[in-house]
Amino acid sequence: MDYTQLGRSGLTVSRLVLGTMNFGPHTDEPTSHAIMDAALDAGVNFFDTANVYGWGAAKGRTEEIIGNWFAKDASRRDKVVLATKAYGHMEAAERPWPNHDRLSALNIRRSAEASLKRLQTDHIDLYQFHHIDRRTPFEEIWQAIDVLIQQGKILYAGSSNFPGYTIAQANEAAGRRGLLGLVSEQCLYNLAERRAEMEVIPAAQAYGLGIIPWSPLHGGLLGGVLKGRSGAARRATGRVPEALADASVRARVQEYEDLLDRHGLAPAEVALAWLLTRPEVTGPIIGPRTPEQLTGALRALELDLDPELIASLEELFPGPGPAPEAFAW
Known part of the structure; x- marks a missing residue:
C-alpha cells in the first residue's frame, strides 16, 4: 500500500480512501464489517463517511455501523484516519426544523457530538463541511471548529x-x-469529469489542500458498463442510462472500453489508476458494496499506466486546460 500526506496536515494516509456510503442502504452490517476488515488488512487507513449516510429515515446508520466495528476491537480506532461530514439535516421530515442543518455554530456543535456518539469514538480526525453554507459567515464556522479542536473532538x-x-x-x-484552515477538499473529479482542474484544484494547490475525488468511476460510467463486466451494473448509478442515451457519450465510453480491451485492462481499475497519476490527488474514494469490489479497487494500486496510454485516455477525455488559459475564448 502506498501512503501520502493529507494536504498540509500531519496525517499520513493511504492512496485509496474507503468510502462507506453504501454501508447500510446497500450493504448489511456484517458485510460492511468484512469490507472494513479487508481494507485495514490491505493497508487502507483512510475511512470516509458522513452523518447523513444511511439516507431517508436511516440517516446516521452508516456511522453506527462504523462505530459498532470500532467497538468490536478498540485497537482499530488508532489505525484509522476517520473522516466524516456535517451539513445536511438529520430529520426524517423533508423540511428540517430551523437550525437543524447547514453550518451554524449550533448545528456544527450538535452534529459533531451526534457523530462522535454514533461512531463510538472520542475524536474525529477530519471533520468536513459537506457543502457550502452561503448564509453563515466563515468567522462563525471557524469559531465553532476552533472550540471543537480545543476540546479535542x-x-x-x-x-x-x-x-x-x-x-x-x-x-x-x-x-x-490564526488557524490552520482547510487541509483537504473532496470534489467530483474523474477522467470523464475534469472541470475541477479549472478552479478547484488550482485553489486547493495554492492553499496546500489535498484533493479527495469522489465518484472516481463517474457513477459507474467508467466501470465497464457497456460490456457487462462483473460488478459494472451494480456500480452504475441511476444517471448512467440517462447519460448513455446521449449518442456522443455512448460512443466515447465505447472507445474507452475498446481501448482498454486492446491493452487487456479493466476499465474500473484504470479509472482509479489514472487519478493516482495526478500529483494533486491524495486518494480517490472507493465505495465498495462487496469485498470483491474492494479487491478490484486495490488492484488499481498495482497498475503502472504507460505514458502513451495516459495520453490516449486524456485525448479521449480531454481536460479544460490550465487555468487561467482554460477560461480564454
Whole structure:
C-alpha cells in the first residue's frame, strides 16, 4: 500500500480512501464489517463517511455501523484516519426544523457530538463541511471548529463540493484567526469529469489542500458498463442510462472500453489508476458494496499506466486546460 500526506496536515494516509456510503442502504452490517476488515488488512487507513449516510429515515446508520466495528476491537480506532461530514439535516421530515442543518455554530456543535456518539469514538480526525453554507459567515464556522479542536473532538477541517473561490474565502478567514484552515477538499473529479482542474484544484494547490475525488468511476460510467463486466451494473448509478442515451457519450465510453480491451485492462481499475497519476490527488474514494469490489479497487494500486496510454485516455477525455488559459475564448 502506498501512503501520502493529507494536504498540509500531519496525517499520513493511504492512496485509496474507503468510502462507506453504501454501508447500510446497500450493504448489511456484517458485510460492511468484512469490507472494513479487508481494507485495514490491505493497508487502507483512510475511512470516509458522513452523518447523513444511511439516507431517508436511516440517516446516521452508516456511522453506527462504523462505530459498532470500532467497538468490536478498540485497537482499530488508532489505525484509522476517520473522516466524516456535517451539513445536511438529520430529520426524517423533508423540511428540517430551523437550525437543524447547514453550518451554524449550533448545528456544527450538535452534529459533531451526534457523530462522535454514533461512531463510538472520542475524536474525529477530519471533520468536513459537506457543502457550502452561503448564509453563515466563515468567522462563525471557524469559531465553532476552533472550540471543537480545543476540546479535542476534531483534529482537522476539510471541505467538500466547494468552488475555488470558497476555498480561498475559508482559508483567508481561518488565517485571520490564526488557524490552520482547510487541509483537504473532496470534489467530483474523474477522467470523464475534469472541470475541477479549472478552479478547484488550482485553489486547493495554492492553499496546500489535498484533493479527495469522489465518484472516481463517474457513477459507474467508467466501470465497464457497456460490456457487462462483473460488478459494472451494480456500480452504475441511476444517471448512467440517462447519460448513455446521449449518442456522443455512448460512443466515447465505447472507445474507452475498446481501448482498454486492446491493452487487456479493466476499465474500473484504470479509472482509479489514472487519478493516482495526478500529483494533486491524495486518494480517490472507493465505495465498495462487496469485498470483491474492494479487491478490484486495490488492484488499481498495482497498475503502472504507460505514458502513451495516459495520453490516449486524456485525448479521449480531454481536460479544460490550465487555468487561467482554460477560461480564454
